[in-house]
Amino acid sequence: MGVISNGTTLLDAGALDSGIATGAMTLLSTLTASSSANLTFASGISSTYKEYIFKFIDIHPATDNVGFTANFRDGSSAYDATKTTTHFYAYHSEGDDTPAFGYRTDQDLAQATGTLNLGIPVGADADQCITGTLHLFEPSSTTFVKHFLANVSMSGSANDVHNSYASGYCNVTAAIDGVQFAMTSGNIDAGTIKMYGIK
């Protein structure tokens, strides 16, 4: 059954009509950690959207002083797309030690296939966690490299805050069809990652 109002189709065939505004940001999937080795979005990334956003909410590691990482799948079963990236951060401690701000050559990548650190070192105290966003642009392109931008706020293992920015590109023309998040060591004890599509 359909519904037509003043000559405009509102819904038909079990769905709202495409002309009905439903918002440009669509929640696609939610993964919740529970002593998880990784949180992996193995499906749902396609040409449907030109941009995908991943929100990490209160990611809490099992192990202190570790990095929170991402990696990308480019056609095989492995999450090992070649990446070139930048990383800079601002840092400030609860004890008001001298803050830091600058580029981190120890966290960038140059044509590397290993994991990308989004924030390091995450603390594992009961109230510590890392939170932020990763944008992935047009992962289905088979013409261009795949750019991404990330920004996190993190409770560091030394009772400090890190505002970290990582960005770069997967230097592949194969489609990116999966994204995996993990700690550099140990499990993701708790936390949620949501994937959205942007029209």
Added chain:
Amino acid sequence: MGLISDGTTIFDAGALDSGIAKGAMTFIKKLTASSSSTLSFVNGASGVVLDGTYKEYLFTFNNIHPSADDSNIQFQVSIDGGTNYNVAVTSTCFLAQHGEDGNNGGLAYYAARDEAQGTGFHDFMTDLGNANDECGAGFLHLFNPSSTTFVKHFIAKNNIIYGGGDRDFNYNYAGYFNTTSAVNAIQFKPASGTIDAGDICLYGIS
């Protein structure tokens, strides 16, 4: 009454079915300044939702115009429904700037605008000019404020016109309110004077 189309439930019991795409960003509340001393979003008051309904809340700032020159628009959160705004916060701040005359371009950490367990109002739009066309705009993300386990992280960015001399200031903040109590209110106010005009909108991200 429900509505079923081709076997698919479209809506029932006064709501769209959960399977119907509705968009993940929900507008909650808009506050418009008019010589306002404070602008407050308190959970449960005046239609404001700031609780466990959403894991992330987004505040947008449009054309914030202060009454005083070189104004400092600040913010703090509350864990007691807006009675007190005084939660310890640790944060970072860095600033990019550039003058209309082409001078003063730069990027640096701004230690005077960060906090180390401070309980006062946190700087947000600092040294904001009040000439007729001057204002500030930006956004603030507040993550999982209802958590009773974790600290409450925020990430914020804004762009203003420097009141001291026609310069673009781009502030970047991140930090956490160091409490495991649920945050249920947030207040924005100028350090002196009022917010003459502008609006702040609150959105929930599903």
